[in-house]
Amino acid sequence: xxxxxxxxxxxxxxxxxxxxxxxxxxxxxxxxxxxxxxxxxxxxxxxxxxxxxxxxxxxxxxxxxxxxxxxxxxxxxxxxxxxxxxxxxxxxxxxxxxxxxxxxxxxxxxxxxxxxxxxxxxxxxxxxxxxxxxxxxxxxxxxxxxxxxxxxxxxxxxxxxxxxxxxxxxxxxxxxxxxxxxxxxxxxxxxxxxxxxxxxx
Amino acid sequence: xxxxxxxxxxxxxxxxxxxxxxxxxxxxxxxxxxxxxxxxxxxxxxxxxxxxxxxxxxxxxxxxxxxxxxxxxxxxxxxxxxxxxxxxxxxxxxxxxxxxxxxxxxxxxxxxxxxxxxxxxxxxxxxxxxxxxxxxxxxxxxxxxxxxxxxxxxxxxxxxxxxxxxxxxxxxxxxxxxxxxxxxxxxxxxxxxxxxxxxxx
Numbered sequence: 118x119x120x121x122x123x124x125x126x127x128x129x130x131x132x133x134x135x136x137x138x139x140x141x142x143x144x145x146x147x148x149x150x151x152x153x154x155x156x157x158x159x160x161x162x163x164x165x166x167x168x169x170x171x172x173x174x175x176x177x178x179x180x181x182x183x184x185x186x187x188x189x190x191x192x193x194x195x196x197x198x199x200x201x202x203x204x205x206x207x208x209x210x211x212x213x214x215x216x217x218x219x220x221x222x223x224x225x226x227x228x229x230x231x232x233x234x235x236x237x238x239x240x241x242x243x244x245x246x247x248x249x250x251x252x253x254x255x256x257x258x259x260x261x262x263x264x265x266x267x268x269x270x271x272x273x274x275x276x277x278x279x280x281x282x283x284x285x286x287x288x289x290x291x292x293x294x295x296x297x298x299x300x301x302x303x304x305x306x307x308x309x310x311x312x313x314x315x316x317x318x
Numbered sequence: 319x320x321x322x323x324x325x326x327x328x329x330x331x332x333x334x335x336x337x338x339x340x341x342x343x344x345x346x347x348x349x350x351x352x353x354x355x356x357x358x359x360x361x362x363x364x365x366x367x368x369x370x371x372x373x374x375x376x377x378x379x380x381x382x383x384x385x386x387x388x389x390x391x392x393x394x395x396x397x398x399x400x401x402x403x404x405x406x407x408x409x410x411x412x413x414x415x416x417x418x419x420x421x422x423x424x425x426x427x428x429x430x431x432x433x434x435x436x437x438x439x440x441x442x443x444x445x446x447x448x449x450x451x452x453x454x455x456x457x458x459x460x461x462x463x464x465x466x467x468x469x470x471x472x473x474x475x476x477x478x479x480x481x482x483x484x485x486x487x488x489x490x491x492x493x494x495x496x497x498x499x500x501x502x503x504x505x506x507x508x509x510x511x512x513x514x515x516x517x518x519x
Contacts, residue, residue, distance in 0.1 A: 121475060121516065123475065123476050123477055123487075125389070125391075125510065127328035127330065127389055128330065129328065129330065129331070129332075130330070130332055131330075131331055131332050132389070133330040156479075157440060157512065157515045157518055159442065159473055159510065161476075175401060192476055194476045199458075200475065239358060241360065243393060243506075245448060247453050248371070248451055248453050252504075253400060256400070261420070273357075273362065274320075274322060274395075275323075275393055275395045275398070275506075276324055276393070278359065303450070303459055305476075307393055307508055309391070311358065311359055315335065316358035317358055
């Protein structure tokens with residue numbers, strides 16, 4: 118399998134360079150599990166899908182830690198048939214899908230934000246199961262999960278809006294990414310996560 | 319059909335509010351063709367798919383006009399079966415796909431950036447044809463078009479990087495969005511467009 122993300126950090130401050138570098142430095146904790154590469158547009162991370170989400174969470178929290186308005190925007194992708202398998206991308210975190218299983222209940226049972234960060238976040242996310250005519254059913258199940266998750270804010274056109282502690286929001290993102298398509302499927306998830314917005318989060 | 323975008327402007331400056339408002343004001347020129355709604359995370363625009371891209375181009379150029387580093391991030395969607403048809407979303411701009419047609423050649427022939435803006439932009443884009451097992455072939459044709467377009471920079475994992483005048487970049491985005499899936503298909507295109515980056519564009 119191949120799994121990873123292209124993600125970007127946007128600190129709305131003239132001091133955006135040190136803020137971004139603070140976020141990127143937080144990724145060092147994952148350097149044994151994740152390969153990465155940064156250019157002028159985004160940072161590529163390649164690694165296990167759950168670890169990728171947690172690494173982004175830590176980068177986001179570090180970037181926003183000085184109180185500036187910060188947005189993280191990312192495209193996560195797993196199982197793309199156009200990418201070669203990479204042994205760093207272990208798929209063990211993706212639960213097997215059982216025939217007749219209630220995916221929403223299973224996902225809610227797995228949802229575990231852990232220690233809260235103290236940073237409030239607002240987010241919107243969209244799931245794209247590719248290569249299947251059943252994509253709307255999978256998207257619908259993911260939205261049902263999000264509606265029942267503590268962090269649900271509201272449905273929007275093209276995405277679902279979340280709000281909560283950054284640890285809770287990224288935990289819901291992780292479950293959305295892992296639980297609604299099998300380990301061998303091609304799945305894309307796009308996320309926008311914001312903190313410290315003057316428009317309110 | 320239903321067609322639109324959720325898009326965001328990220329000016330990397332302490333004066334980000336007036337910069338964003340300058341971008342949003344540029345959308346007024348499209349108010350008869352596009353319905354819109356802004357919250358703390360993004361602006362929704364609903365309207366014809368070609369007009370949506372041109373309106374975003376104008377918002378991006380207006381936001382970046384003072385020289386600050388600015389990024390536009392957007393998800394464009396057309397034909398989502400979960401959204402009700404909306405008469406404002408005319409599909410006339412989407413060319414009919416003929417049996418055996420060379421989609422890449424047709425798209426290159428239609429590529430028309432018009433008047434250059436004078437603003438250099440760097441971008442990365444990803445096309446997601448949904449609800450079909452043939453999604454990789456359509457993505458491949460779009461990438462072939464981008465590789466032959468003047469604005470091609472390089473292939474990246476999960477996306478294709480472009481570089482050129484903002485008018486050229488958005489013209490390539492418009493063709494990528496319109497030309498590689500039929501008018502009744504469900505298609506998502508995600509874009510990240512950057513100007514005035516200190517890391518170079």
